[in-house]
Amino acid sequence: MIALMNEARTALMQRRSSLRGLLRLNLTEAGGQGRGREPDLVDEAGGKSAETVRARLSEREERELKDIDDALVRIEQGRFGHCARCGGAIGRHRLRAIPEARHCMACSEQVGR
Template sequence: MTKRKTVDPAPYAARLQARLAELRTRLEGIEHDLDETPNPDAEERATEREGDEVLESLGAAGLGEIRAIEAALDRIEEGEFGVCVACGGAIAAGRLDAVPHAPRCAKCA
C-alpha cells in the first residue's frame, strides 16, 4: 500500500475556523434582519420582501458553505484532509489554497 502525500492541514484549519466564525456571524445578522417587523406601508413592504428574498438566498448559500467547512474540519480530525473523497488521491495544495474546504481533487470535481 502506497502512502498518499497530503498537505499540512494546520494552516487550512485556521482559515476554515476563521471563515466558519465569519459565516456564522453573517447568518446571525441575516436572521435578525429577516425577523424585523414588516413596514405597514404596502409599497415599502414589497421592497422589503424583495430584500428578504436576497437575504434568504445569501443565508442558504452561507449554510451550504458552513456544511462544507464543517465536513473539511471533520476530515482534518480524521486525518483525511487533502484526500479526495471520490478517488482517494491527493488534492493539490493550489486547489486547497483556493478552496480550503474542497472535498475532491480537480479531476473528480
Template sequence: MTTDPMILQARQMLLCRRDALRTQRESAEALPGGGARTLSFSANLHAARFARQERQEMEEVEAALVRIEEGRFGGCERCGGAIGRQRLLAVPEARCCLTCADRRTQGGHR
C-alpha cells in the same frame, strides 16, 4: 492532530470562515423580525438564496474541519487520490481533486 503546516493553515482559514459565517448569521438574526425586513419579493428571494448558500458553506466548512480531525483531509472523496496542496489552500473545504471536480461540473452535477 496533524503538524503539517499546510493543514494547520487550512484549518485556521476554515476556523476564520466559520467564525465569519456565524457572525453574519447572528447579525441577520439581530435585525427586527429576525432579519425578515420589509423587502420586495425579489429582494426576499435573493436573501433566501443567500441564506441557503451561507448554510451550505457552513456545512462544507464544518465537514472539512471534521476531515482534518479524522486525518482524512486532502483525499478526494470520488477517486481516493490526493487533492493538490494549492487547491486546498485556495479552497480548504474542497472534497474532490480538480480532475473529479471538473468531471462533476461537466456532467452537470454540483
C-alpha cells in the same frame, strides 16, 4: 502536510466564524428589524425583495458552513487532502485556495462542483 492542515484549519475556522456572524445578522433582519429599509440596487435589479435575497444568501452560507464543518472533521480524522471520489491527493494549490474542497481537480470537473 501538517503545516498545510494547520493553515487550512485556521482559514476554515475564520471563515466559519464570519459566516455564523452573517447568518445571525440575516436571521435578525429577517425577524423584522430590517423590514423598514428600502431595497438596495442589487435587490431592485433582481426584482426581488430584500428578504428573498437574504434568504437565498443564507441558504448558500449555510451550505458553505456545512462544507467547512465537514472539512474540519476530515482534518481531525486524518482524511484531509484526499479526494472523496477517487482517493487521490487534492493538490496543495487547490487546498490553499479552497480548503473545504473534497475532490481533486479531475473529479471536481466530473461531479460538477
